[in-house]
Amino acid sequence: MTPTTAAVTLFTIVTLGYLALCAVSPFGNCRKCRGFGFYMKTDRRGRPRPGRICRRCHGDRKRIRVGRHLYNAAARTRREGTR
Numbered sequence: 001m002t003p004t005t006a007a008v009t010l011f012t013i014v015t016l017g018y019l020a021l022c023a024v025s026p027f028g029n030c031r032k033c034r035g036f037g038f039y040m041k042t043d044r045r046g047r048p049r050p051g052r053i054c055r056r057c058h059g060d061r062k063r064i065r066v067g068r069h070l071y072n073a074a075a076r077t078r079r080e081g082t083r
């Protein structure tokens with residue numbers, strides 16, 4: 001197997017794996033708050049306290065995956081175009 005073939009194979013496997021991930025679980029944890037839904041802050045004694053609601057996911061804890069977002073956009077465009 002040449003290095004190019006190996007690279008293409010690896011890329012294909014990674015892409016297929018990501019597509020499968022998008023199909024199985026279209027939502028991932030919010031990257032900003034790591035799935036907490038709010039920011040953690042510490043009080044003056046250094047103990048962790050729940051802070052404000054995450055600005056990015058508004059406390060939903062989840063974000064849509066990029067691949068799924070692209071699929072949704074493509075599906076919407078196709079639906080709009082073929083009716």
Ligand SMILES: [Zn+2]
Nearest residue numbers: 030033054057
């Ligand atoms: Zn968040």
